[in-house]
Amino acid sequence: MTIIRLWPDWLDNVWAKSAAKGVAGQAESLAQHTWNVLEKLSDTIRLRPDLPEALGAPSLWHCLFWACFLHDWGKAAQGFQDALCGGPRWPHRHEVISLAFLDWIASGLSEEERQWVAAAIASHHRDASELKCVYSSLWLSDENVLVEPIAELPDEALQGLWRWLSECPTSWIGALRLGQAGVRPPTLLPETEAVRAVHEQGAERAAFWLKTYVRFVRTLDRHEERAMTIGTLALRGHLVSSDHMASAHTDNLPKPLSDRPTDLLARLQIKPTALYVHQRRCAETVGSAVLTAPTGSGKTEAALLWASAQATSARPVPRLFYALPYQASMNAMYDRLNNPERGAFPRQVGLEHSRSTLALYRRLLDQDYSPQAAERMARWGKNLAELNYFPVRVLSPYQMLKGPFRLRGYESLLSDYFDAVFVMDEIHAYEAERLAMILGTVKYLRQHFGARFFVMSATLPGLLQARLADALGEHTVIRASSELFARFRRHTLRLMEGDLTEDRWIARIVQVAGERQSVLVCCNTVKRAQQVYDQATTRLAGKAEVVLLHGRFNGRDRLMKEGVVRQATGSESTSRRPIVLVATQVVEVSLDIDLDTIYTDPAPLEALVQRFGRVNRRRSKETAPVHVFTKPDDGQRIYEADLVQASLRVLESGADHAIDEEGISAWLNQVYQDQIAERWSQKYERTYNDFCSGPLATLRAFDSNQQLETEFYRAFDSVEVLPASQEMEYRRMWQDEPLAASQLLVPIRWGQFSALEKKGLTREGKDGYPRIVETPYSTELGLQL
Numbered sequence: 204m205t206i207i208r209l210w211p212d213w214l215d216n217v218w219a220k221s222a223a224k225g226v227a228g229q230a231e232s233l234a235q236h237t238w239n240v241l242e243k244l245s246d247t248i249r250l251r252p253d254l255p256e257a258l259g260a261p262s263l264w265h266c267l268f269w270a271c272f273l274h275d276w277g278k279a280a281q282g283f284q285d286a287l288c289g290g291p292r293w294p295h296r297h298e299v300i301s302l303a304f305l306d307w308i309a310s311g312l313s314e315e316e317r318q319w320v321a322a323a324i325a326s327h328h329r330d331a332s333e334l335k336c337v338y339s340s341l342w343l344s345d346e347n348v349l350v351e352p353i354a355e356l357p358d359e360a361l362q363g364l365w366r367w368l369s370e371c372p373t374s375w376i377g378a379l380r381l382g383q384a385g386v387r388p389p390t391l392l393p394e395t396e397a398v399r400a401v402h403e404q405g406a407e408r409a410a411f412w413l414k415t416y417v418r419f420v421r422t423l424d425r426h427e428e429r430a431m432t433i434g435t436l437a438l439r440g441h442l443v444s445s446d447h448m449a450s451a452h453t454d455n456l457p458k459p460l461s462d463r464p465t466d467l468l469a470r471l472q473i474k475p476t477a478l479y480v481h482q483r484r485c486a487e488t489v490g491s492a493v494l495t496a497p498t499g500s501g502k503t504e505a506a507l508l509w510a511s512a513q514a515t516s517a518r519p520v521p522r523l524f525y526a527l528p529y530q531a532s533m534n535a536m537y538d539r540l541n542n543p544e545r546g547a548f549p550r551q552v553g554l555e556h557s558r559s560t561l562a563l564y565r566r567l568l569d570q571d572y573s574p575q576a577a578e579r580m581a582r583w584g585k586n587l588a589e590l591n592y593f594p595v596r597v598l599s600p601y602q603m604l605k606g607p608f609r610l611r612g613y614e615s616l617l618s619d620y621f622d623a624v625f626v627m628d629e630i631h632a633y634e635a636e637r638l639a640m641i642l643g644t645v646k647y648l649r650q651h652f653g654a655r656f657f658v659m660s661a662t663l664p665g666l667l668q669a670r671l672a673d674a675l676g677e678h679t680v681i682r683a684s685s686e687l688f689a690r691f692r693r694h695t696l697r698l699m700e701g702d703l704t705e706d707r708w709i710a711r712i713v714q715v716a717g718e719r720q721s722v723l724v725c726c727n728t729v730k731r732a733q734q735v736y737d738q739a740t741t742r743l744a745g746k747a748e749v750v751l752l753h754g755r756f757n758g759r760d761r762l763m764k765e766g767v768v769r770q771a772t773g774s775e776s777t778s779r780r781p782i783v784l785v786a787t788q789v790v791e792v793s794l795d796i797d798l799d800t801i802y803t804d805p806a807p808l809e810a811l812v813q814r815f816g817r818v819n820r821r822r823s824k825e826t827a828p829v830h831v832f833t834k835p836d837d838g839q840r841i842y843e844a845d846l847v848q849a850s851l852r853v854l855e856s857g858a859d860h861a862i863d864e865e866g867i868s869a870w871l872n873q874v875y876q877d878q879i880a881e882r883w884s885q886k887y888e889r890t891y892n893d894f895c896s897g898p899l900a901t902l903r904a905f906d907s908n909q910q911l912e913t914e915f916y917r918a919f920d921s922v923e924v925l926p927a928s929q930e931m932e933y934r935r936m937w938q939d940e941p942l943a944a945s946q947l948l949v950p951i952r953w954g955q956f957s958a959l960e961k962k963g964l965t966r967e968g969k970d971g972y973p974r975i976v977e978t979p980y981s982t983e984l985g986l987q988l
Contacts, residue, residue: 206377210234211367217360219275221287226452230287233278234367238375239449240271245379246456247441247591250521251621252384257653258437259430264384266316267441269308270323272372274442276364277301280355295352296337298325302412303353303405307368307397311390318419321412322435322905323442331420331905334413341410349406356405361398369394416905423903433651435904440618447615448590457551457594459519464511471504471547481683485509485657491649491675493668494659496683497691497864498816502659503539505681506626507547509657513624522623523548523595526603528632531765534562535795536628537597548595553588555598557920560585561758564942578942591619600627600641601919607644607898608915609908620652627658631667631809632791635883637919638667639891642674647899649676661864662812664871666883688865693819695826698851698858702834703804704731709738712802716747716783721772724785725803725814727841729753733984736785743783753787755986757929758946763982765794772796774820788841790817797821802830807842808850808874812867826861843882849874922956923948924965925973926980933972948973949986959988 211234220231248264255263277283277300282293301324309317325334340348373388392400400408426432448456464486468475478486481496486508494509496502506525514520525540527533533556541552554562563584567577588596606617625645633641648654656675663671672678701708703726716722716739724739726732736751743749748771752764771782774797784790784798791813797820803811811831819827833851837844853873875883898911925933929947936944956974959965964977979987 206374208378209371209374211363211371214360214363214367217279217363218284218287219278220450224450233275236275236449237272239452240274240445241268241375241379242455243445243448243453244268244271244441245381247445247618248381248384250456250459253518254437254621255385257622258434259428260434260437262313262316262319262385263434263437264381265386266312266319267323267438267445268376268381268386269312269389270320270327270438270442271445272368273301273304273308273320274298274324274327274446275301276304277352279357279360279364280352281357282352282355293352295349296329296334298328299334299338299349299409299413300352300356302416303356303401303409304364305412306400306408307365307392308389310392311387318415319435319438322416322419323438325413325416326439326905327442327446330907331417335417338410338413341413346406346410349409353401353405353409356401358398361401362394365391365394365397420903420905423905424901429651432903436614436902437618437621439904440614440616443612444591444615444618448592451586451590453587453590453592456592459514459521460510460523460548460594461514461516461519462511463514464508467507467511467547471507472545473504479505479683479687481505481681481687482508484679484681486512488512488679488681491656491678492658492681493663493671493675493678494657494681495663495868496659496661496681497688498661499693499820499822500683500687500691502628502661503536506628506657506659510624510626513655520624521594521621522591522619523626524603524620524623525595525597525626525628526600527597527628528599529789530556530558530562530599531789531794532629533559533597533599537562538566540595540597551593551595553584553593553596555588555596555602558758559588561942561945565762574940574943578940581942591615600633600644603644603648604640604919605915607640607647607894607902608911609898609902609906610912610915611907613907614904617652620648620654622653623648623655625654625656627656629660630658630671631660631662632813635886636890638670639887640894642670643891643894643899646674646676647902649674661816662809662867662871664809664868664875666872666875666880666887670887685865688863691822691864692861693822693826694815694829694862696854696857696860696862697828697830698854699802699830699832700834701832703802703832704735704738708802708832709735709742712783713739713742713747715800716743716781719781720800721779721781721798722783723790723798723801723803723814723817724783725790725801726785726787727804727806727839729755729787729985729988731804731839732785732787733987736984739783739785748780748782749785750782751785751984752789753985754789755949755951755988756982757926757949757980757985760982760985762946768794768796772798790814795820797823799824800828800830803832804839805832805834805836805847805851807846808853808867808871810842811850811854815862829862843879846874846879849879917953920953921950922953923950923973924956924976924986925949925968926986927975927977928980930975937972949980951976951986951988955988 214234215232217233218230219233219236222228222230225231255261277297283297286293368391376382376386482501482505485505510523537554540547543549560581563581564577567580606613645656724735732753740749750764750767768784770776770778771780774795796817798818801818803814815829836848838847853870925948933944933947959976966975968975
């Protein structure tokens with residue numbers, strides 16, 4: 204049955220958005236914006252229709268509908284309307300004025316529902332603490348601060364708003380199919396009484412509901428009920444998300460993921476008979492799981508099959524998040540999943556990390572878009588990902604931690620995690636403290652948000668397995684067969700006495716390169732990598748191509764270097780050629796490359812295994828030699844010395860033999876014992892307990908935290924700096940292509956920046972430009988500290 208949506212055309216001259224923020228340069232009416240917000244809300248409700256019952260908050264959708272309906276009504280004030288048409292800025296908060304209309308429908312709401320609706324309306328732009336500060340005089344019983352803006356609501360607008368509530372909601376609820384979600388038409392005050400109430404008591408009632416909101420937020424600290432704590436996160440998160448998507452004028456949300464594993468295999472062009480046993484088990488497993496399988500044995504496909512197995516026709520998967528530790532690996536996974544011809548989810552994937560706009564921009568340039576069009580589309584793609592638009596998102600686990608650290612907008616971020624499935628790849632890549640926070644968040648989302656997790660790795664030491672089991676709760680353990688591990692042996696271990704930088708070993712590397720082999724040289728520090736590169740380049744004298752790659756190149760140079768390496772050594776490259784790649788840890792998981800051999804500084808075993816993974820990746824040889832030096836074994840301030848030494852002792856037992864990947868977990872257990880295990884456990888447990896008793900225990904809605912936000916960026920983000928030698932070029936580019944200009948920035952750790960700052964080698968960029976560092980930079984060597 205077709206439901207006719209009634210429209211309040213008598214309000215078409217009451218505006219919500221100026222022409223600058225409307226569609227195609229046209230102002231947007233209050234009714235149109237409200238409808239757009241409710242459309243987005245209905246989209247998100249269809250993603251998780253059973254969420255209110257799961258949270259124990261049965262009227263959640265009803266409260267959200269009416270909060271969305273009323274959230275912008277304060278914009279009907281004449282001062283706000285004048286501001287939209289080019290007049291002076293209106294000095295009042297429209298959401299606070301919107302609260303004056305809550306009494307019009309309050310008689311049909313329970314006391315708790317009124318609190319929830321008031322909180323959602325009042326909070327859709329500002330936290331309670333901010334609004335209390337703006338209207339501090341209200342707490343001195345001074346409602347005069349609201350008298351003036353309430354008086355700016357014209358009789359004609361009030362009558363039109365009342366008529367809208369009287370005539371349209373039933374048809375809107377029907378048109379959006381929200382009756383089945385528990386949304387009910389309003390119980391409305393008579394028109395004369397409603398209009399008089401705003402005139403005579405509007406300031407007093409808006410003040411009352413604002414105070415109710417502030418008190419309500421305070422009571423959340425004392426509540427332990429999941430319905431209240433998690434329900435209010437969903438309340439604000441869904442309203443803000445719906446409002447922001449409507450303001451951005453996004454299309455309707457894509458449908459949730461409902462493909463079964465057989466559908467996914469067809470799209471990936473994989474025959475079911477070609478699957479390994481562990482992949483078939485993943486396709487049959489419902490609920491969280493841990494997979495251990497050798498590198499190159501299709502773990503990504505296994506993860507996607509598991510994700511498809513979580514969907515049913517009655518309950519699709521609302522969101523799939525694919526988490527990786529490094530930006531380069533995230534970018535590669537985005538390309539893989541989003542490929543229009545062979546991707547698992549073409550045009551349905553968003554990318555979320557601190558430089559994702561730049562990553563998208565580069566890809567669009569490669570598709571022959573103009574710089575201006577590429578920049579516009581890249582920013583839009585980044586915006587859509589942040590608006591929870593895409594059903595599949597590739598991200599860093601640190602993006603997930605923005606919720607517990609209460610960065611602004613955290614409720615919207617968390618609201619998209621309900622009933623979601625997460626793939627956690629390369630879980631071994633995190634040191635103890637960061638892993639503790641990641642797994643603490645995993646456990647919280649599993650317990651309170653109904654999230655399911657798929658964790659995979661080639662190696663999982665016992666220390667990590669125990670913590671995973673606690674975070675995941677009930678889960679399935681899937682392991683590739685011993686026969687498959689044996690088939691995937693690719694490396695023969697060689698322990699080399701001495702230091703990689705000694706003349707004899709540089710000469711050896713040069714000799715191997717002269718034999719037309721591709722050589723990976725992996726150093727623990729940028730300084731050592733720069734030294735080895737300089738020596739190798741001098742000795743080879745153009746007889747072989749040498750590339751230096753580390754984390755202190757700007758985006759433009761690093762992209763160029765990665766392109767050269769990928770073309771020369773990429774697993775699927777059609778123009779492979781021998782090179783010498785001198786790199787730091789950035790090579791461990793960031794590039795799909797395949798070299799003939801490696802010479803590496805000593806490092807913790809799990810790091811060495813990742814470095815080995817860049818060699819003989821295609822298994823074109825039975826095994827390839829991987830060379831590990833025994834010096835320096837002090838970790839060079841990057842790793843703990845005893846961890847490096849323990850790894851070398853364990854490797855002695857496997858020297859001159861093919862490495863059995865199945866036995867690496869046992870090797871790791873030998874490394875992580877006694878004092879090393881105790882220290883790791885102490886770090887993990889201390890951080891885990893602090894995180895659970897701090898950010899997670901105090902996580903409540905309506906309360907973003909500037910201090911925690913600062914801690915987050917200092918702990919998980921680098922600072923981007925501009926070398927002084929490139930300042931003039933940056934300024935020239937900034938005028939026409941600001942996003943292209945950002946490719947000149949170099950990421951360094953906050954600690955490194957602080958050290959430069961103490962030496963007087965930094966300065967603040969003027970006119971909003973980035974921080975500038977007075978240290979040498981070159982395309983060949985990168986930033987030299």
